[in-house]
Amino acid sequence: MAELAVRCAGVTLRNPFLLASGVWGESGESLAGAWNAGAGGVITKSVGSVPRPGYANPTIETYERWGLLNAMGLPNPGIEEYPREVGIALHAGATVIGSIFAGDPEEFARLAVRMAATGVSALELNLSCPHAQGFGTEVGGTPADVEKVVRAVTKAVTIPVIAKITPNTGDPAALAVAAERGGAAAVSAINTLRALAIDVRLRRPVLSHGLGGLSGPAVKPVGLACVWQIFEKVSIPVIGVGGIANAQDALEYVMAGARALEVGTQVTFDGVEVFGRLAQDLSRLLDELGFARVEDAVGVAHRAHSVPPD
Amino acid sequence: MRSVVAVTERVLETPSTVTLRFPFPAAADPGQFVMLWLPGDDELPMSLSYTDGPSKGVTIKAIGGTTRRAQAIRPGDLVGVRGPYGNHVDTSPKRILVVSGGSGSAALAPAAERARAAGSAVTVALGATRAPELLFRERFRAMGARVEVATDDGSEGTKGFVTLVAERLLTAEPFDAVWTCGPEVMMKKVIVEAERRSVPVFCSMERHMKCALGMCDACALGPYHVCVDGPVFPAERLASVRDFGAFHRDSSGRRVPL
Numbered sequence: 220m221a222e223l224a225v226r227c228a229g230v231t232l233r234n235p236f237l238l239a240s241g242v243w244g245e246s247g248e249s250l251a252g253a254w255n256a257g258a259g260g261v262i263t264k265s266v267g268s269v270p271r272p273g274y275a276n277p278t279i280e281t282y283e284r285w286g287l288l289n290a291m292g293l294p295n296p297g298i299e300e301y302p303r304e305v306g307i308a309l310h311a312g313a314t315v316i317g318s319i320f321a322g323d324p325e326e327f328a329r330l331a332v333r334m335a336a337t338g339v340s341a342l343e344l345n346l347s348c349p350h351a352q353g354f355g356t357e358v359g360g361t362p363a364d365v366e367k368v369v370r371a372v373t374k375a376v377t378i379p380v381i382a383k384i385t386p387n388t389g390d391p392a393a394l395a396v397a398a399e400r401g402g403a404a405a406v407s408a409i410n411t412l413r414a415l416a417i418d419v420r421l422r423r424p425v426l427s428h429g430l431g432g433l434s435g436p437a438v439k440p441v442g443l444a445c446v447w448q449i450f451e452k453v454s455i456p457v458i459g460v461g462g463i464a465n466a467q468d469a470l471e472y473v474m475a476g477a478r479a480l481e482v483g484t485q486v487t488f489d490g491v492e493v494f495g496r497l498a499q500d501l502s503r504l505l506d507e508l509g510f511a512r513v514e515d516a517v518g519v520a521h522r523a524h525s526v527p528p529d
Numbered sequence: 530m531r532s533v534v535a536v537t538e539r540v541l542e543t544p545s546t547v548t549l550r551f552p553f554p555a556a557a558d559p560g561q562f563v564m565l566w567l568p569g570d571d572e573l574p575m576s577l578s579y580t581d582g583p584s585k586g587v588t589i590k591a592i593g594g595t596t597r598r599a600q601a602i603r604p605g606d607l608v609g610v611r612g613p614y615g616n617h618v619d620t621s622p623k624r625i626l627v628v629s630g631g632s633g634s635a636a637l638a639p640a641a642e643r644a645r646a647a648g649s650a651v652t653v654a655l656g657a658t659r660a661p662e663l664l665f666r667e668r669f670r671a672m673g674a675r676v677e678v679a680t681d682d683g684s685e686g687t688k689g690f691v692t693l694v695a696e697r698l699l700t701a702e703p704f705d706a707v708w709t710c711g712p713e714v715m716m717k718k719v720i721v722e723a724e725r726r727s728v729p730v731f732c733s734m735e736r737h738m739k740c741a742l743g744m745c746d747a748c749a750l751g752p753y754h755v756c757v758d759g760p761v762f763p764a765e766r767l768a769s770v771r772d773f774g775a776f777h778r779d780s781s782g783r784r785v786p787l
Contacts, residue, residue, distance in 0.1 A: 245746035245782035252752050264746065264782070272780035276564070276572030277609070279740045280531070291745055296783040303784075420533040421568050421607060487744035490757070 221505035222512040223259075223498055227456045227479040228405035229379040230340045232314060234259035234498045235469070235513055239460055239483030240318040240343060240383070241265065243491070245295065247307025254313035256491035257498055261308060262481065263301070265318040265345040267354075268330055270297035275427040280416040282437070284464075287484045288414050290350040290431035293320060298333045305337040316381065320345040320354045324371035335376040344372060346394075347385035347410030349432040355410075356385045362397035369401030379404035381458065386441055387413045392448040399453045407458035407481060408445045412438050435484040436462040443475050450476025450518055464488075466500035473513060474520040530555050531611035533568075536604050537584065543662045546590045546632055547600040548578060553585040553610050558617035559640035560733060560761045563587065564741050566609025567602070571595040574738040574748075576636035576760070577613060578665075581643070585610075588635035588664070614741045615760045618731060620644040622705035626728075627674075628695045628719045630656040630711025634665040636733040636760070637710050645672045652677065652698060656691025656711065660684040692718040704728050713774040713787055720764045730764035736777055749778065 223234035237260045243249040244264035253261050273294025280288040296304070298319075308315050317339035321327040331342055346359025346368060359365050365382060373380050382398035384391055386409035395406040411432025416425040424430075442461025449457050459477030463469050464485045472480055485493050501513070510516045538550035553563070557580040565587055566572040573595060579586030591597045602608065618640035625644055627637050634655065641651045651674040657663045658681045669676045678686030679694045687694050692715055695707075699722050707723045709716045710733035723730045736748035736755040743757035751770030753759060767773045776784045 242744050243746050243749075246749035246778070248752045249746050249749050249754075270779075270781040270783050273739070275570070276739055277566055278745070279742065281742065287742075287744070289740070289744075291739065294739075294745075294747070294781050296778075296781050300783050418533055418568075418609070421609070423568060425609075427571075484744075487740075487742050490743065 221502045221510055223502055225478055225513050227458065228341055228381050230260070230314065232259040232479055235473070235479045236494055236497050237262055237316065237458070237479060237481045238486065239481035240345065241291065242483040242486050244318070245304070247304035250304065250308035250315065251311035251313060253486070253491045253494065254308065254311055257495035258491070259479070260314035260316060260340070262316045262343055263305065263318050264295050265293055265320040265348070266295045266298055266301045266334065267293065267320050268298055268326060270300070271295055277426055280425045280431070282435070284436070284488055286433055286435040286437040287487060288416055288426065288431045288433050289411070290426045290428035292428060293348060293351045293354060298330055302337040305339060309338050315339045316341045316343050318343045318345055320348065322353050322358060324368045327368050328371040328375040331372045331376045335378050339378070341379040341381055341404070342372065342376065343381040343383050343407060344368060345383055347383050349385065349387050349411055349413040350428055350430050356387055359385060359394065360388060362393045365394045366397040366401040369398050369403045373402035381405045381407055383407040383410055385410050386445050391445045392452045395449040395457070396452050399455050403455060405456040405458055406449060406453065407460055408449055409438070409442045409461045412441060434462070436464050438462045439468055443471055446472055446477050447475040450521065466497055466504045469497060469501050470504055470516065473516045474518065476518040476521065478514070478517050531609065533607055533609050536602055536606050536608055539602065539604055542588060543664055545662060546588055546664055548586050548588045549599070549602055549608070550579065550584050550586040551608065551610060552583055554583040555613060557585060557613040559620060559643050560618035560636060561613035561615050562760060563610050563612035563614065564738070565599065566611070567595065567599055568607065568609065570598055572609065573599065574741060574756070576733065578635040578638055580639040588632065590632040612741070614756055616758070618708060618761050620647065620649070623649050624703060624705045625649055625651045626695065626698055626704040626707045627651060627653040628691060628707060628709040628711070628715070629653065629664070630691050630715045632664055633710030633733070637708050638665045638668055640708060641669060641674055642672050645674060651675070654679070654691050654694040654698060656680070656694070656715070658682065690715065692722070695719055696722045699723060699726050699728065706731065709733070717774040724764065732762050732764060732767060734759050734762055737780060747778065747780070747782065
C-alpha cells in the first residue's frame, strides 16, 4: 500500500485529506468526528475576535451533487469560547489547524496568538471568504494586503502559518507569492468562487446576503488551474482544495502540485465517512499507477508538461 | 427539492400555533422537516405536521420575530420550501405512547396517524400550559388515539407536567415504544420513566439550523447533527450527549444554557 502520510507546512499528516474550514468545524465534537472518520487533519471553522451570528437564512443553495452555494457570513463562537472546542478535538487525538479571520493585520496577529495558545499545530488565515464585508477577500484581495497580514502573523506566532487565498482575482498566484514573501509555511487554494442564485418567482436572490461562494465538483477545474499556477511560482507547499469528490480528483490536485488537500462540500454530500474512502482509494490508485508515496506524485504533471515535443 | 409555492390554507390551531398548508409533492415521512423560507426575512426548520399526499403542512408556534411573521402568512402568499430533510419515526410498533409537550405534537401527529392507519394502538399524553393550548387534541381523537391531558394550570386534565400522565400510563400498561417531543427536561424525564420499564424511547430534537445538509455545524448536538442524524433520536444515542437537556448553540455556535 502506498504511503499516504505527508509533511506539509511543518506538520506531519497521517494522510493528505484535511477537513476544510467552514464544514463541521464549529464544535469540537464535530472536529473529533471528522478525525475519527479518518481525516488526515481538521481545520476549524474560521474564528474571529468576537462571536458572530452570521447572515440570516437562507444561507445555502444546492445544485444536485455538482455544487453548493453558500453565504454563511462567518458565524463563529469567537476566540473567547473556542478553546473549549479545540480542546475536545485535541483530546480525541486530532491534528488540528486553527482557521482565523480578522479585519486588519494587527487584529490577525492578536487573534493568531490566542488561537496558537489553544494547542493547534498550525494556523490557516482566511484571506479569501468571498462574501463577508470587511473580512476575507476584502483584506486579502491584493498581494500587498496578503503579505502584510501574513508577515504580521508570522512575526507574532511560532507555529506554521498557512494562507488561504482567493480565486476571485485575476492572478491568484501573485497572492501566493506574496504569502510566501510574508513568511507563510504553505498556501491553500482555492476558497469558493463568488457566485449568485436568483429565484425567478420571487424575483430576488436566494441567499439572504445575495452573493455567495460556489464550491463542489463544479469548481474543481478552477482549483486545479490555481494550484498549477501557484506551484510554478512558489517553493512552499500548496494545499489543494475545491471539488475533491474522489481519489482521482485528489491525485489530479497532487499532480498539479498539491502536497495536502482539503475536502469540504463532499463531506456535506457523503458525511465524514468520505475521509476513510478517499484515503483507501487514493492508496490503491497510487499503487496502480506505480507511486510508492503521495509525495512522489506531487507536481509530476509539470514535468511531463515541460518536456518539449520532438 | 426547493420550491417556491403559494400557501393554500391557514389554520389557527391554538391561540399560539398556526398551521400553514402548501403544495409540496416530494415524498415525506413522519418526523421529517423542511426549511420554510419567508422571503426577505429568514428561513426556519419546521417539522412537517402533515406529511402524506401532495399537500404538506407545518405548524408554527410563535416564539420570536420570524415565527410571529410566519404566523401572519395568508393563503396566496409565497413561501420557499426545501426538503424534506432528516430521518423519520419508525411507525411499526404495535402499542405506542406519545408524550407531547407544548408544540411537540406538530412533529408527532403524522407519525401517530400512520401508525393508527396500520392498526397500531396509540395513546397520547398531551401537555400544555392551559386547555386552549392543547395542540391537535381533536386530530388525535379523530385518528382513534386515546388522549390523556395535563395542563400546567389544571384547566383540563391532570394539573401539572405531562410527565405525570406519562408515568402513570407507563406504570399501568405495556407499551412497545415511546415517542416524545417537547421541552428537553420533559423528554429527559420521559426517558428515565420509560427505560425503568425497558420501553424504547424516540425523541424528536430541535436545534438552531442553517444549512440543514450536515455542513454548517449549527445544529451540532454532541457527535451528531440534528439535521441529518436526526431529528429523531433513540434515547440511547442521547445518553452520552452532555448538551441534551442542558445546552443549545446560538447562531454564532456559542453554547448557551437551555
